[in-house]
Amino acid sequence: MAVFYGNMYGSMLCLALVALDRYIALVHPFSAKTLRSRRISLYMTAAVWTVVLIAMIPLLVSQQTYFLDELQITTCHDALPEEEQENYFLPYFATLFTICFLLPLAIVLFCHGAVLRTLLAEGKRYSHAVWVTVLVLVVFIVCLLPSNILLLLTYIDSSLDGDGEDLYVPYMVSLAVSTFNSCIDPFIFYFVSMEFRDKACGVLCCCSNSEDTSSSPSNKVSYCSSTTGQRSKITMLTKSSQCETSVIA
Structure with missing residues (x-):
């Protein structure tokens, strides 16, 4: 569970930093000389890994598997004690939703909106930026937003004397859909980074050759x-x- 959610929220933070990088490069080009160095990018990468590892500590130290005597099965994160759901996991996932989802989404919306406004004001081609913006919004809104909202609603329903069974199937479907962000991210990096495009083309050309x-x-x-x-x-x-x-x- 820690690896699964770490991958999800790490992708969000990376997309937010990519949007911030494009914002600095296109909206503030004079500051880009100092802020878009290799050292800064390494610091940003280390910061993402640090935040994700710290955020996943509660999942690593908590018990995830429980044996159900009535059904004679062992579950993983699907059946948790009510007190633990209400007092531990609900505040935990609410914090993750706020810091690791809403904050990156706000950064993405602000940065991509500023980039599009700058390109339109200068009369430059903006189709490339539109494609990147659409792909990023698909990742956040289509892939990741439903699973995060249904996750919170499941724990809220459980804390309000409910069993959460009505939301369990939609939540599992949304959780499967959320994994498609790993398929879309490479296309975003392909459109954003010229170096990534050169390396991808080089690998494909070498394979064909x-x-x-x-x-x-x-x-x-x-x-x-x-x-x-x-x-x-x-x-x-x-x-x-x-x-x-x-x-x-």
Whole structure:
């Protein structure tokens, strides 16, 4: 359970930091030189892991499995003592919902809204940013919002002299849907990061070239050399353009 919820809330925090990174890069480009360094990104990654590990400690130290004498089965997190649900897990998941879901969602909405406004005001192409925004909202609203709300409603219903059985099946379905965020996240990173796109294309091209090695090995060499040449040309053009910009400035 700790690994499952840690993956869920860790994804939310990562998407919020990705949105914050895009916000700084596009809305505050002058601050991006200092705030978008490799060291800062490592600090942000370490912060996400630290927050997730601390947030999962209550699940790691609490008992999750109970044996039901009437049904002769052992459950995992599905049947908990009423007192423990009301006094322990309800405040715990309410805190997780507020800090690890609502706060990242607010950051995502603010950052992506500011990015779209900036692109529209400057007359730049914004279709790319729209696609990223739509994918992120799908992850938060379609995949993760129903499971988090039904989780809270299940514990609230149990604390109000209910058994939570009416919400159990919808909650389990929403929990299965929430796992699709792990399938959508790579597409978000693909659209956001040019470095991620280059590495993904490089892996796919290498796989396709390895399949064609026996038929035409010379094509692979020529392709790799041409790709390397193109990248070197792009690097030289970029450096030259940067030099020209600095001279003009």
